[in-house]
Amino acid sequence: MTNAKATRPEVVVPMTTEEETRPAGGNPAVGRPVVTVRDVDKVYGNGTVALKDVDLTVKEGEFISLLGPSGCGKSTLLRLMAGLGEVSAGKVNWWEQDYSVVGQKGRKLAFVFQNATLMPWARVRKNVRLPLDLNRDKGEEAEQRIDQALEMVGLSKFGDAFPRELSGGMQMRVSIARAMVTGPNLLLMDEPFGALDEMTRNKLNDDLLRLWKDNGWTVVFVTHSVYEAVYLSNRVVVMAARPGRVIDEVPIEAPYPRGQEFRVSTEFAGYCRRVSEALEVASQQGEEAAS
Numbered sequence: 001m002t003n004a005k006a007t008r009p010e011v012v013v014p015m016t017t018e019e020e021t022r023p024a025g026g027n028p029a030v031g032r033p034v035v036t037v038r039d040v041d042k043v044y045g046n047g048t049v050a051l052k053d054v055d056l057t058v059k060e061g062e063f064i065s066l067l068g069p070s071g072c073g074k075s076t077l078l079r080l081m082a083g084l085g086e087v088s089a090g091k092v093n094w095w096e097q098d099y100s101v102v103g104q105k106g107r108k109l110a111f112v113f114q115n116a117t118l119m120p121w122a123r124v125r126k127n128v129r130l131p132l133d134l135n136r137d138k139g140e141e142a143e144q145r146i147d148q149a150l151e152m153v154g155l156s157k158f159g160d161a162f163p164r165e166l167s168g169g170m171q172m173r174v175s176i177a178r179a180m181v182t183g184p185n186l187l188l189m190d191e192p193f194g195a196l197d198e199m200t201r202n203k204l205n206d207d208l209l210r211l212w213k214d215n216g217w218t219v220v221f222v223t224h225s226v227y228e229a230v231y232l233s234n235r236v237v238v239m240a241a242r243p244g245r246v247i248d249e250v251p252i253e254a255p256y257p258r259g260q261e262f263r264v265s266t267e268f269a270g271y272c273r274r275v276s277e278a279l280e281v282a283s284q285q286g287e288e289a290a291s
């Protein structure tokens with residue numbers, strides 16, 4: 001991956017339509033690659049090999065979860081997909097093109113962190129506006145986008161509130177609205193609901209699936225929860241540590257929309273068992289490498 005220069009051309013690659021990527025049942029079909037990670041190594045300055053020979057292709061309309069023991073490189077991989085940091089070897093492409101071609105704006109991605117990371121001194125509306133301010137997007141259209149983003153996360157009435165006046169779940173909704181406001185088509189989420197209680201988390205999972213479907217997003221989601229990964233994803237990517245690598249992929253073929261019925265189904269339990277077993281293998285491999 002190379003750093004883009006401001007003078008380089010920016011190519012916005014048109015997306016295919018939702019109909020093309022979501023056949024009957026609501027599951028994503030084999031769409032065009034959105035992000036391609038090829039033979040990627042990441043070695044930090046202190047010598048830690050965070051990723052070794054990682055290959056992963058994320059396709060249009062997919063909802064992929066990255067799951068694995070602590071330190072297996074989930075966040076590192078997500079950050080490289082976001083263009084935050086350089087690979088040590090290998091390549092990351094967006095829409096089959098190099099960063100130097102597709103450019104910052106052409107990637108149209110947004111990143112959601114575990115903590116809502118809101119500006120505590122600024123009202124909700126100003127927090128959501130931040131990416132637009134950074135892009136110098138102003139005027140009526142910008143205001144409409146903020147309205148839409150707040151409406152989508154159910155916070156239309158809270159634009160004038162300060163973050164401290166909101167619950168943890170609502171703060172996370174603000175964070176998602178802020179990610180949505182620039183109209184991304186790739187959403188990278190690093191344990192966004194990890195700090196929330198189970199009820200709130202389940203609710204936000206349902207909201208996220210609705211937004212994913214309505215907006216035709218592609219999502220890569222880091223989580224420690226087998227249940228969350230299975231519930232949300234059409235594919236769970238299991239990673240092992242020392243060095244961080246992909247060891248298994250489990251397709252979750254249950255149709256969307258998913259709801260409470262799916263959560264309590266034997267199908268869900270079966271997928272959770274399958275993913276837990278893969279996670280167990282990942283943990284053992286990490287421990288063996290450490291001993």
Ligand SMILES: Nc1ncnc2c1ncn2[C@@H]1O[C@H](COP(=O)(O)OP(=O)(O)OP(=O)(O)O)[C@@H](O)[C@H]1O
Binds near residue numbers: 072
């Ligand atoms: N900036 C950094 N400098 C040095 N080492 C780092 C840095 N960031 C991460 N690491 C190391 O790289 C490895 C992978 O870290 P990473 O945070 O990507 O894993 P993770 O799977 O997301 O972990 P967790 O589940 O605990 O969040 C770990 O050994 C970590 O200590």
